[in-house]
Amino acid sequence: MKLIFLGPPGAGKGTLAVKVVELLGVPQISTGAIFRAAIAEKSPLGLKVKGIIDAGKLVDDETTIALVKERLAMDDVQKGYILDGFPRTIAQAEALAEFSAVDKVVNFDIPDSGVIERLSGRLVCRKCGFNFHAVFNKPSKDGICDYCGGEVYVRDDDKPEAIKKRLEVYRDQTAPLIDYYRKKGLLVDIDASSMVDKILINFKKALEL
Ligand code: ADP
Ligand code: ZN
Numbered sequence: 001m002k003l004i005f006l007g008p009p010g011a012g013k014g015t016l017a018v019k020v021v022e023l024l025g026v027p028q029i030s031t032g033a034i035f036r037a038a039i040a041e042k043s044p045l046g047l048k049v050k051g052i053i054d055a056g057k058l059v060d061d062e063t064t065i066a067l068v069k070e071r072l073a074m075d076d077v078q079k080g081y082i083l084d085g086f087p088r089t090i091a092q093a094e095a096l097a098e099f100s101a102v103d104k105v106v107n108f109d110i111p112d113s114g115v116i117e118r119l120s121g122r123l124v125c126r127k128c129g130f131n132f133h134a135v136f137n138k139p140s141k142d143g144i145c146d147y148c149g150g151e152v153y154v155r156d157d158d159k160p161e162a163i164k165k166r167l168e169v170y171r172d173q174t175a176p177l178i179d180y181y182r183k184k185g186l187l188v189d190i191d192a193s194s195m196v197d198k199i200l201i202n203f204k205k206a207l208e209l
Helices: 013-024 031-041 044-054 061-071 090-099 112-119 160-174 176-183 196-206
Strands: 002-006 028-030 081-084 104-109 122-125 131-133 187-191
Touching (some): 002 013, 061 090
Parallel strands (some): 028 081
Antiparallel strands (some): 122 131
16 A cells, blocks of 8 residues: 655644554655654755755755655565655656555645644654644653653744744645645545544545555
């Protein structure tokens, strides 16, 4: 099963992906997580993208496409994958079509108000990447991940100015992919405004799993 998770920042793509990885046994590929790991390592890629990401802008297509192409050539994804956060532009979608054939594109449907509410309380584990929320889903101990003991922090791009920018970028550059994939008959819409267990149920129904 080769899936794309499409939706605005904060729609819960990453959170649902963790559940679907368990369900389908295919890996999650999150371009955002790959970039954040590169930033933490201070690798050349990380140094190149840090400022762009913190400002809420998109990394250039060429860099992003090359990264995904390389990742999709690895053995563990030959049975399937969940692409979380890629493609984010039409150019990325067209490039992807040349090296991999996706089965379904899951569109996370959620209003802007829901997105802002979620992003502005999001807390992320530095070690395992689990997403908590300052109001809806707090870690049991302040600042410490329940699952791996890692440090829980606020991403630089979850600060209010960057959130605004990311929503704009989504609207201008990524939302056109909804029509793009709908026309290709690959799009499946799911209501993403509820809690994650409910979203998982919606997901299974929509994909007849
Ligand atoms: P979210 O879904 O919460 O916005 P991600 O972790 O998917 O966050 O991405 C974080 C940031 O990484 C994006 O705002 C962007 O700067 C960069 N990024 C991730 N995926 C892509 C992509 N496909 N193309 C360009 N930039 C990307
Ligand atoms: Zn953790």
